[in-house]
Amino acid sequence: MTRVPSELRDEIPSFDTKVAGDRGPIDWTGLTSFRTAKSALEIGSIVALFAVVFFGLELVLRWTNTPTYVFPKPIAVVRTLANEFTGVYAHHLWVTMYEFLSGYAIGSAVGLLLAALITQKPFAEKVIAPYVLIMVTTPMIAFVPFLRLKMGFGSWPLIIAVALAAGPMVMINSATGFRRTDLAKIALARSYGASTLQIFRKIRFPLALPMIIVGFMVGSIFGLLTAVGGEMVAASEAGGLGERLVYYSSLARMDEFGAVILIIAALGVSIYVLFYFVGKRWASWEA
Amino acid sequence: MVLIEPKLRIEHATKTYATKTGHVRALEDFSIDVDEGELVCILGPSGCGKTTLLWALSGLHALTSGRILLDGTPVEGPRPAEIGVIFQEANLLPWRNLRQNIEFPFEIKKRRVDTARVDALLHDTGLEGFERSMPRELSGGMQQRASIVRALAQNPGVLLMDEPFGALDAFTRDEMNLLLMRLWSESGKTIVFVTHNISEAIFLADRVVVMTPRPGRLAHVYEIDLARPRTVEMTFEPGFIELVQDMKRTVETGGRAVLEVE
Numbered sequence: 055m056t057r058v059p060s061e062l063r064d065e066i067p068s069f070d071t072k073v074a075g076d077r078g079p080i081d082w083t084g085l086t087s088f089r090t091a092k093s094a095l096e097i098g099s100i101v102a103l104f105a106v107v108f109f110g111l112e113l114v115l116r117w118t119n120t121p122t123y124v125f126p127k128p129i130a131v132v133r134t135l136a137n138e139f140t141g142v143y144a145h146h147l148w149v150t151m152y153e154f155l156s157g158y159a160i161g162s163a164v165g166l167l168l169a170a171l172i173t174q175k176p177f178a179e180k181v182i183a184p185y186v187l188i189m190v191t192t193p194m195i196a197f198v199p200f201l202r203l204k205m206g207f208g209s210w211p212l213i214i215a216v217a218l219a220a221g222p223m224v225m226i227n228s229a230t231g232f233r234r235t236d237l238a239k240i241a242l243a244r245s246y247g248a249s250t251l252q253i254f255r256k257i258r259f260p261l262a263l264p265m266i267i268v269g270f271m272v273g274s275i276f277g278l279l280t281a282v283g284g285e286m287v288a289a290s291e292a293g294g295l296g297e298r299l300v301y302y303s304s305l306a307r308m309d310e311f312g313a314v315i316l317i318i319a320a321l322g323v324s325i326y327v328l329f330y331f332v333g334k335r336w337a338s339w340e341a
Numbered sequence: 342m343v344l345i346e347p348k349l350r351i352e353h354a355t356k357t358y359a360t361k362t363g364h365v366r367a368l369e370d371f372s373i374d375v376d377e378g379e380l381v382c383i384l385g386p387s388g389c390g391k392t393t394l395l396w397a398l399s400g401l402h403a404l405t406s407g408r409i410l411l412d413g414t415p416v417e418g419p420r421p422a423e424i425g426v427i428f429q430e431a432n433l434l435p436w437r438n439l440r441q442n443i444e445f446p447f448e449i450k451k452r453r454v455d456t457a458r459v460d461a462l463l464h465d466t467g468l469e470g471f472e473r474s475m476p477r478e479l480s481g482g483m484q485q486r487a488s489i490v491r492a493l494a495q496n497p498g499v500l501l502m503d504e505p506f507g508a509l510d511a512f513t514r515d516e517m518n519l520l521l522m523r524l525w526s527e528s529g530k531t532i533v534f535v536t537h538n539i540s541e542a543i544f545l546a547d548r549v550v551v552m553t554p555r556p557g558r559l560a561h562v563y564e565i566d567l568a569r570p571r572t573v574e575m576t577f578e579p580g581f582i583e584l585v586q587d588m589k590r591t592v593e594t595g596g597r598a599v600l601e602v603e
Contacts, residue, residue, distance in 0.1 A: 057418045242432050245425075246445075247450060256449070
């Protein structure tokens with residue numbers, strides 16, 4: 055015969071009705087306004103604003119005869135980017151992506167796992183919490199020179215820095231998610247004889263998923279920041295987008311500098327949009 | 342004399358919760374028998390231990406003392422093959438659509454979905470065509486109907502219902518009560534139905550068990566001899582209204598008035 059489920063044993067049955075059904079704390083539609091822009095007028099206005107800024111800047115820079123080393127002209131920047139992307143930038147993009155993705159994968163996996171484990175034990179959570187807070191608030195870029203000194207000129211120092219930056223972000227948000235226990239839903243699963251593992255897989259995890267996705271998104275933004283910033287501080291031999299920024303700015307090659315900025319911006323926006331769709335697909339029930 | 346064993350037997354059920362401010366006695370020396378195929382309503386004010394009793398019946402809570410027997414064997418944990426629980430509000434999983442919610446118990450039990458049974462129940466409860474809807478797209482009544490289908494699809498002998506229609510408006514509640522009685526008379530299940538609504542209790546039940554405010558004790562048991570099938574019109578008849586008033590007094594006085602009269 056099965057035993058009485060332990061997590062339900064000695065609390066007065068209560069029902070957290072907020073979690074069920076209605077809108078949760080996360081509104082995915084707020085992530086990007088592009089999807090909510092319905093009419094042609096709205097979309098047209100967004101494109102028009104871009105055109106005004108882009109060409110307006112170009113015109114102002116031409117009229118004022120601003121030299122490139124003071125401010126690059128947008129058209130020249132785009133032309134540089136198009137001409138030299140495959141020759142120069144693709145390599146550095148790959149270096150940064152490699153550091154970012156490796157570190158992010160390690161950091162977020164460890165962060166998610168730790169979050170799932172420590173939320174099972176309130177004591178462990180209380181002990182670990184201050185250290186996670188320190189890790190979240192300390193800029194991990196600060197460790198890159200130190201790691202560089204210890205580990206040489208490969209990509210590992212940056213991979214570790216990215217992991218240290220992204221991991222705690224994934225962890226605190228996921229932990230918030232895993233703490234959202236809904237007693238009534240656990241009772242439901244238990245009444246059908248669910249095991250603790252089934253409760254985790256079919257109740258706790260889906261309930262936590264929206265917050266986990268938020269954690270992955272915030273973590274990815276911090277990870278990219280750390281990858282690029284770390285390269286600016288102390289890049290590997292292979293370079294990377296951050297290293298290029300320092301290099302071009304020190305030589306006042308502002309067209310190339312602008313082109314690298316565009317690539318980094320595109321990278322950031324892509325990550326954002328990716329998580330928007332991930333959120334829509336896997337956590338739309340909360341939006 | 343032939344002794345027929347009751348389907349459910351509750352013997353001296355007592356439950357004490359340990360809270361930060363001390364012990365809370367939710368249920369005290371509560372005993373009743375429920376026969377097979379009977380529909381018993383447990384009526385009491387909020388916080389009188391009705392939900393505690395139901396969770397103990399479903400094996401979700403252990404009693405502090407006393408015991409519960411289902412078909413003669415003590416309930417010491419969830420009995421998913423024999424008991425189906427219907428919770429307050431619908432308690433659907435918001436990340437699953439209606440169909441996936443109904444299939445949830447099959448997944449937990451690692452059994453193949455009884456598609457024919459599920460389809461028949463969906464048809465019976467008027468949920469056909471909403472299988473792919475998410476819970477928040479459904480009305481409160483439809484959500485609760487889905488949760489009834491979810492429980493009935495498992496074909497348990499006993500249904501435990503914890504104020505299932507408490508959050509619904511009066512019209513939907515009547516409609517749900519009629520649906521429940523129809524399903525009950527067709528299936529012959531044993532139902533324990535917890536409510537704080539007096540006329541709902543009388544309308545549904547063979548017997549109404551009135552509980553006292555905390556700690557929940559048995560105040561009085563009413564046999565309801567209203568003819569079946571019951572209609573909403575019956576609730577407007579003088580006899581029904583008298584019974585409601587009488588029961589209201591019992592709830593308020595915790596059964597003392599009735600005992601004095603007797």
